Amino acid sequence: MISPIETKRLVLRPLEPQDACDFHGLETDPAVKNFLNGASKHDVDYYKQWIAKGGSENSTILAITLRIDGRFIGRCGFTKNWHCDGPELDIVLKKDCWNSGYGQEVGEALIKLGFDEFKYDTIFGVADFKHVRSIKLCKRLGMAQRQDFALRKEGRPVVVYEIRRPSAK
Ligand SMILES: CC(C)(COP(=O)(O)OP(=O)(O)OC[C@H]1O[C@@H](n2cnc3c(N)ncnc32)[C@H](O)[C@@H]1OP(=O)(O)O)[C@@H](O)C(=O)NCCC(=O)NCCS
DSSP states (O other): OOOOEEOSSEEEEEOOGGGHHHHHHHHTOTTTTTTTTOOOOOOHHHHHHHHHTTSOTTEEEEEEEETTTOOEEEEEEEEEOTTTSSEEEEEEEOGGGTTSSHHHHHHHHHHHHHHHTSOOSEEEEEEETTOHHHHHHHHHTTOEEEEEEEEOTTSOEEEEEEEEOGGGO
């Protein structure tokens, strides 16, 4: 179990049963999931059970909450990278929380967690080639483009970024 991580404005913490409604709202929002695998069709009960079972086997998932009032504003973590067989940064914010710098704040905290605690040598960022926000975020996080394009499992082209732990450069 990962201990909560505090940043300037956020707390990243393990998912709790009371997150199920917010989590469901995030996963079923077509705007939020536009460049991911599309809006989920699961209901709230599915997410209640999913959280109770400990989430996904292939991912580390944390809730993103505001320090000021505890409000759930998204999820983040690492997922198994299909292209490079390494950890991929996963940051998903509610739409009304875009354009506030939260993505960068989360990304910086996760990169630190990945290198300092999980001892990853390389952390990847994978962005749909049309997803300008995600591409800008990878660049702001100091990630370098790894190759021109790869393909998601679903066949969509993506741009792969990576950042290496300082000692591994
Ligand atoms: C990908 C995603 C996290 C990026 O969000 P974002 O809002 O573009 O990025 P940030 O949260 O870092 O915010 C940066 C923007 O906020 C602005 N900003 C406003 N207030 C700010 C502040 N206090 N501090 C820093 N930046 C601030 C910055 O200028 C920047 O705008 P710009 O890109 O026009 O220059 C978000 O679009 C999202 O959750 N999308 C849906 C899920 C998804 O597809 N995730 C990608 C897979 S990982």
